[in-house]
Amino acid sequence: MPPKAGGTHWPVTARGGPVTIVTTRHTVSRLPLHSSRTVAGTMQILTSPAQLQRLEGILKKSLPLALPVYGAVLNITRGNPGDFEVLVDKWPNFGAVLARPRGEVPVNDSYWNTQTAFYRDLGAYRALLETPGCQRWDAAFIIIGLQDGVTTVSQDLARAKGVELDITEYYTYMHPDPSTMPEPRLDPGVRLGSLLPSHVDLLNETWPYGGNARSRRYLAELLGRFPHVCVQDGAGEPLSWVLTDHFGTGAHGFTLPAHRRRGHMQVALTVAARRAQARGFPTYGHTALQNGPMQQLQELLGHQRLPGICRYILHNPGMDKDGP
Numbered sequence: 001m002p003p004k005a006g007g008t009h010w011p012v013t014a015r016g017g018p019v020t021i022v023t024t025r026h027t028v029s030r031l032p033l034h035s036s037r038t039v040a041g042t043m044q045i046l047t048s049p050a051q052l053q054r055l056e057g058i059l060k061k062s063l064p065l066a067l068p069v070y071g072a073v074l075n076i077t078r079g080n081p082g083d084f085e086v087l088v089d090k091w092p093n094f095g096a097v098l099a100r101p102r103g104e105v106p107v108n109d110s111y112w113n114t115q116t117a118f119y120r121d122l123g124a125y126r127a128l129l130e131t132p133g134c135q136r137w138d139a140a141f142i143i144i145g146l147q148d149g150v151t152t153v154s155q156d157l158a159r160a161k162g163v164e165l166d167i168t169e170y171y172t173y174m175h176p177d178p179s180t181m182p183e184p185r186l187d188p189g190v191r192l193g194s195l196l197p198s199h200v201d202l203l204n205e206t207w208p209y210g211g212n213a214r215s216r217r218y219l220a221e222l223l224g225r226f227p228h229v230c231v232q233d234g235a236g237e238p239l240s241w242v243l244t245d246h247f248g249t250g251a252h253g254f255t256l257p258a259h260r261r262r263g264h265m266q267v268a269l270t271v272a273a274r275r276a277q278a279r280g281f282p283t284y285g286h287t288a289l290q291n292g293p294m295q296q297l298q299e300l301l302g303h304q305r306l307p308g309i310c311r312y313i314l315h316n317p318g319m320d321k322d323g324p
Helices: 049-060 067-077 122-130 148-161 197-206 213-225 264-278 292-300
Strands: 037-039 043-046 084-088 096-101 114-119 141-145 165-175 190-193 228-233 238-244 250-255 283-288 310-315
Touching: 043 049, 049 067, 049 084, 067 084, 067 096, 067 114, 096 122, 114 122, 114 148, 122 148, 141 148, 148 165, 148 310, 165 292, 190 264, 197 213, 197 238, 197 250, 213 238, 213 250, 228 264, 238 264, 250 264, 250 283, 264 283, 264 292, 283 292
Parallel strands: 114 141
Antiparallel strands: 037 043, 043 084, 084 096, 096 114, 141 310, 165 283, 165 310, 190 228, 228 238, 238 250
């Protein structure tokens, strides 16, 4: 099912939507942050630097299937700008990992409550999702997975609990070595710069999954917390950009229609990839199945399409809305 505006997330694409500004939201409390602990006997939240660094090393050996979780852990161990936490079924010999927002989350906002999962044992992943305190099944949330079992478990549990799902599929592209990418060439009168908070409305209008108050809030969070690349004109106005999200993914890449076919996105992708490599992050992103031009550009730059499909699984799509 194609995503509704504001329903699920962020391939690199080029469509827009209307803007609706509504600010009401509900929240549900999650457990407060303490040290590593067990919840209901089957779930641990890892918080010590030693545990997280060890997990980072384990996940690195499980690439590319662990990419989104690995990116989330990299962000956590480097200051945790997205305020995330990591759950495992047990430690250190875990069978499943879930990275999710920490603290209070809105029950009607899947942008905010986007999570990602990786498993080494499918039964352990199913048990983790069923553990009390792991999920609020009466709230809107997204789970990103590169493994087929992530989708299967959500479908099985949703069927049992009477929960609706929207599932959106993407290709995932990863660059093996950004240092080998062609040297970016800027047009005369064009420069690299930064997006400003005042550009959030532009981002929201040009994102195919935006156009509402929740998406605007989410994009403002990405802009304020994570790296981005912006190609601008001589007056500092944005022409093309690529954001980065909580999972280290290239997100919301866009070139204004009047400035396309001039190589601006190629520059933005190349600079973003090299900066990610310098920070120790992988270079990857999810692209809509029908977005042939972006697929061709990434392949031109040396990105490799991973086998299989990445799925964004939106639980309770009917609750994913503005207002009460």
